[in-house]
Amino acid sequence: MKLTNRFLGILAEAWLPVALIVLWWLASAGSTSLYFPPLAEIVSVGVRDITEGPLLSYAAFSLTNLAAGLAIAIVVGVVAGVILGSSQRLRDAVNPYLQFIRSVPQVALVPLIIGALGIGALPKIWSISFACVWPVLLNTIDGVKGIDTALTDFSKSYRLSKRTHVLDMVLPAALPQIVPGVRTALAIGVIVMVVSEIYGADSGLGYYILQSGRNFAVAETWAGTILVGLLGYLLSRLFEIFEHFALRWHRESSAQARRG
């Protein structure tokens, strides 16, 4: 029974994308348009470049940058968020700048960062982390700011150290807000990952897309774009699984609170 339900669930989710792919495949078959090559050609070019060409190593380069950039953004965002979230005075002082910086389109800064730091992986990692840090930071501030005073009273009356208070109380309590911030950062990170490889790059998925586009190898451009889309989708699904386990306590305890 459970298995059937699960199967039906997958079916309900998958029928539309499968139908669209089939439609695309059939409609584009025999297309002679330069910009819309047959899907069959896109797939075969993609498979060729993955198995024999550079696409796999490009993907590895891009994903490593993304992972490093996100890791920096999360560490910086969470640490700064805990500090700012705990101090009203500090928040008041920094808030105007925060609001300003997060309104700046992060992608527009990529050429500047790369211009300043030169080619190679490092400026790409900085670009990604600079764009990803804001949603993590702002969500962490909100989460820490909104912590129940009962927890602070508890830490005080049981004389817990600052370290224990932050690690065992503040961070877990803010986690339900931090996690959505990281999810947003992940989506932004994928975009900046591609954009950062358009300037001063000699590797990466963005570089592949740009180069093939310049050479009018449109099937390659499509293949690269679709691959980025698939990777982005896969990462967000993996993140959902992580979220499911990391926030189980939050789901269950709010459910219990609703039951009363």
Place this chain on the structure above:
Amino acid sequence: MNTVTKSLTRTAADATPATPALEAREVEVTYRAGAFAKTVLKGLNVTVNPGEFVCIVGPSGVGKTTLLRCLSGLLRPTAGEVRVVGRTVVAPPEEIAVVFQDYSRSLLPWMNALKNVALPLKGRGVSKAKREAKAREVLATVGLSDAAEKYPWQLSGGMQQRVAIARALAYDARILVMDEPFASVDAQTRFELEDLVLELRDRLGICVVLVTHDIDEAVYLSDRVVVLANSPASVIDTVEIDLPFPRDQIATKSLHEFAEFRGRILGEILHSRAQEK
């Protein structure tokens, strides 16, 4: 579970005129919010002797929780002082363990019962193995040996409150301070928990200060009831409850004297309310 024996240690403590375990002297608390200032407590005196069970009763909103925050060192009084074993309290003292009003807010849902209970010992720099051994021991004391690995949201309200009590016990404090601890559990569970606390007091020789708005509960549990009323609140009466121990939910509450204590305290609270209006 219903009957509670009075231990010898407590009687011995009564006999010696020792330093009070906890003392509020002429405590005054004024909250300020901009131009507004509200004095919640004024000229308030409470004494709790070692091993004693004292309940503080008063109508809702009278300032019981404020007093309790002062007694536990979470709030500095605007005037007067709080003393723990003769020492002036300036920050939460290690002799006091607090059981907060709302267990659903003070138990951590991301930790199982064992970790929750072991947490206060982190503040004392106890090793992890010893923390967990102690946590298991106190969980057994409150009858929750089997629930150590369960998370708070997997436990009933009464069981969660037992975990909160166990957590306070793990801290090995001499004084247990409880803020309306049984307000959100059903009546049967409340009776069980009341008897559990009486039993723990006897077994561990600790003293208990419990804040409640329930007069029956106060009379049933206490050696002494402190009645708060008026605004700003002060102590309008201190009632020595000389009902025999062990206390029993049915026998004790059927005593003529129980009804008299109850009537006296209720009368005082109603009278003070009538005067305010």
